[in-house]
Structures are given as structure tokens and as C-alpha cells.
Amino acid sequence: MLELIMNESLGRVLVIVPAWNEEANVGNTVREIRSRAPQYDIVVVDDGSTDKTARVARDAGATVIPLPINLGVGGAMRAGFTYAQRHDYDAAIQVDADGQHDPAEIVRVLDGLSSADISIGARFADKGDYEVKGPRKWAMLFLAGVMTNVAHTRLTDVTSGFRAGNRRAIDQYVRYYPAEYLGDTLDSLVAAVHAGLTVTQIPVAMRPRAHGTPSQHPIGATIYLLRSVFALGLALMRPRKATGGSAA
Amino acid sequence: MIIAFGIALALILVSIVVYMLLSRKLREKYAILWIVIGLVVLVLGIFPQLLEWFTVALGVQVPSNLLFSLAILLLLGVSLHLSWEISQAEDEIRRVAEESAILNAELERLSRRIDQLSMPTPEEPETPANPAA
Numbered sequence: 001m002l003e004l005i006m007n008e009s010l011g012r013v014l015v016i017v018p019a020w021n022e023e024a025n026v027g028n029t030v031r032e033i034r035s036r037a038p039q040y041d042i043v044v045v046d047d048g049s050t051d052k053t054a055r056v057a058r059d060a061g062a063t064v065i066p067l068p069i070n071l072g073v074g075g076a077m078r079a080g081f082t083y084a085q086r087h088d089y090d091a092a093i094q095v096d097a098d099g100q101h102d103p104a105e106i107v108r109v110l111d112g113l114s115s116a117d118i119s120i121g122a123r124f125a126d127k128g129d130y131e132v133k134g135p136r137k138w139a140m141l142f143l144a145g146v147m148t149n150v151a152h153t154r155l156t157d158v159t160s161g162f163r164a165g166n167r168r169a170i171d172q173y174v175r176y177y178p179a180e181y182l183g184d185t186l187d188s189l190v191a192a193v194h195a196g197l198t199v200t201q202i203p204v205a206m207r208p209r210a211h212g213t214p215s216q217h218p219i220g221a222t223i224y225l226l227r228s229v230f231a232l233g234l235a236l237m238r239p240r241k242a243t244g245g246s247a248a
Numbered sequence: 249m250i251i252a253f254g255i256a257l258a259l260i261l262v263s264i265v266v267y268m269l270l271s272r273k274l275r276e277k278y279a280i281l282w283i284v285i286g287l288v289v290l291v292l293g294i295f296p297q298l299l300e301w302f303t304v305a306l307g308v309q310v311p312s313n314l315l316f317s318l319a320i321l322l323l324l325g326v327s328l329h330l331s332w333e334i335s336q337a338e339d340e341i342r343r344v345a346e347e348s349a350i351l352n353a354e355l356e357r358l359s360r361r362i363d364q365l366s367m368p369t370p371e372e373p374e375t376p377a378n379p380a381a
Binding site: 046069079 | 341342345346347348349350352353356357
């Protein structure tokens with residue numbers, strides 16, 4: 001009951017779906033979001049796809065932002081946040097096109113915004129049966145530990161893309177949202193915390209990708225570990241910008 | 249012979265830079281460094297004893313070592329500068345791409361709205377007032 005009231009106070013919400021060559025999944029994802037959360041507007045950011053992602057998304061009833069070149073998730077998300085800012089949305093949430101993020105959990109992740117500026121849907125928060133092992137797991141544990149210290153709140157899954165932000169977060173993301181690999185999740189979060197925004201996490205269950213498989217190869221996972229340490233190290237060493245929440 | 253070659257090289261370098269500047273193929277901020285390099289090569293070509301003088305003054309053993317070190321240092325600076333410029337250019341391209349995509353979405357929204365307004369809705373059977381008839 002209380003959750004319902006809080007959710008209504010959020011106002012207009014934009015669901016941002018970054019999609020790169022996801023014609024097999026994006027249609028279902030959009031339709032599922034529409035059926036689970038019909039009150040929210042959906043925008044699919046087509047990240048320079050070479051397949052029919054844009055058309056499939058449009059046919060499914062989403063607004064499409066067609067990037068002319070592939071920019072990576074960071075570029076797609078900043079385009080989405082810029083769109084949200086210009087259309088005066090009160091909150092925005094990222095939902096991946098591959099079907100990993102359960103649209104049924106959107107409302108719950110958005111509820112996190114009642115207590116913080118950024119709300120992360122986290123995999124390992126004692127819910128769901130998502131399992132990783134080896135270097136990738138070490139990387140995730142290490143990143144979670146460091147980010148918990150930085151954000152002064154317990155975070156277990158900081159590379160999760162399933163995250164929502166309020167107006168302050170949208171403004172911050174439009175100012176700074178790196179396009180680099182891992183920069184989109186880690187660096188943007190560090191920068192937001194340094195700018196004075198608060199973070200919370202909501203336990204969610206992740207689903208396996210509908211089509212295609214993520215890389216679980218040990219070498220790939222080790223490279224992932226090194227790159228994430230590098231990205232996070234850089235983000236933490238950057239000088240803190242003065243909290244300019246009101247500066248547009 | 250080698251002195252003439254050095255002078256010729258310097259002259260060619262400077263004239264290429266000046267030509268590219270005149271034909272707007274090279275922007276000023278990149279040109280200055282190349283003009284300086286060209287002039288240094290030219291001066292060293294005309295007065296080779298300058299190099300020996302600097303070698304002694306700086307305490308370097310062999311003149312060629314000084315020349316090579318300076319060349320490597322300069323090229324390092326140039327390539328670092330180019331990496332920096334290209335990073336900035338990529339960032340600008342990214343902004344422009346995002347902007348054009350958003351405008352594309354707006355355009356589509358507006359043209360769909362215009363289509364809705366200009367076309368009679370299929371639900372309505374016939375408009376009662378028909379000025380053409």
C-alpha cells in the first residue's frame with residue numbers, strides 16, 4: 001500500500017531500453033514492459049544496429065532513438081537520459097533489451113527511488129539463482145566491496161544495468177556518462193556519488209538471456225576483471241567535482 | 249652532400265606545411281609544431297656546428313645521440329597530442345550522434361502527429377461539411 005503511494009509520487013517515468021542488434025529479443029521485451037507496466041513510456045535506443053532492431057521496436061509500440069553509429073551502452077544510455085531530461089520525465093530506468101531484466105521487477109526497482117537518487121536492481125542480494133564463478137566472480141566481489149565503501153551503503157552488484165534514477169540522477173547522467181566499456185556502470189556511479197547523489201539497491205532475480213549466451217570463458221573473464229579494476233581505479237582517482245546539482 | 253640533403257628536407261617540410269595551411273588542409277594548432285620542427289631542421293642543416301656545440305654544452309657523448317633523443321622526444325609529443333585530439337573528437341562525434349538520434353525520434357513523433365491531424369480519422373464515416381462538393 002505504502003509502495004503504491006510512493007510510486008505514484010514518482011510522476012512520469014521513462015523506460016530506456018538500449019539495444020544493439022537485438023531484433024530477436026527487443027520486440028518481446030517491449031511488449032512485456034508494456035503489459036507489466038503500461039503507465040510508463042518506453043524508448044528504445046537503437047545503438048547503430050545493422051539488423052531490424054529499430055523496426056521491431058517501433059512495431060512493438062516503443063519510441064525509437066536511432067543512433068547513426070554504434071556508441072556502446074554508455075552512449076545509448078546518455079542519449080536516453082538526454083531525451084528524458086528534455087521531455088521533463090521525473091524518473092528513468094534502464095532495462096536491457098536481451099530479456100535479462102524482468103519487467104515485472106521495474107516497479108520494485110523504481111520504489112528504491114523513494115529513499116535514494118539512484119536505485120540498482122541487484123542480482124546477488126539473496127534472490128534469484130544467477131550464478132557466476134572464477135575470475136568474473138572475484139571481479140564482481142571486488143567491485144562490490146569497493147563501491148560499498150564509496151557509496152556508504154551495501155552494494156552487491158555494481159555492474160548491473162538494471163538501474164533507475166530520479167531527476168537529479170538524470171541531470172548528473174546527462175552531464176557525465178562515459179561511453180567506455182564498464183565506464184557506463186562503474187564510472188558513472190562513482191561520479192554520481194562524488195557529486196553527492198545517494199544510491200540504494202533492490203534485490204531482483206535476473207533471467208537468462210532469451211537468445212545468445214554471455215561470455216563465461218576464463219580468459220574473457222580475467223580480461224573483464226583487469227578492465228574493471230582499471231576503470232574503477234581511474235574513476236576513484238578523478239578529482240571530485242563540486243556538487244552542482246542545481247547547475248543545468 | 250648530406251648537408252644539402254638536410255637543407256632540402258627542411259625546405260620541403262616547411263613548404264608542405266605552408267601549402268597545407270594555405271589550402272586549409274591543416275589547422276593552425278597542428279601546423280605550429282611542424283613549422284618549428286621544419287625550422288630547427290633547417291637551421292641545423294645550414295649550421296651543423298651548432299649541433300656539436302650543443303652536444304658539448306649538454307655533456308652528451310656523440311652529436312647523433314642528441315639528435316636522435318630530440319627527434320624521439322618530439323615525435324612522442326606529437327603522437328600524444330594526436331591521441332588527445334582524437335579522444336576529444338570522438339567525444340564530440342558521440343554528442344553529435346546522440347543529438348541527431350534524439351532529433352530523429354522527435355521528427356518521427358511530429359510527422360506522425362501531423363499525419364494524424366491531416367488525415368480524416370477512419371472511425372468517422374463522412375465529414376458533414378464538404379466544401380469541395
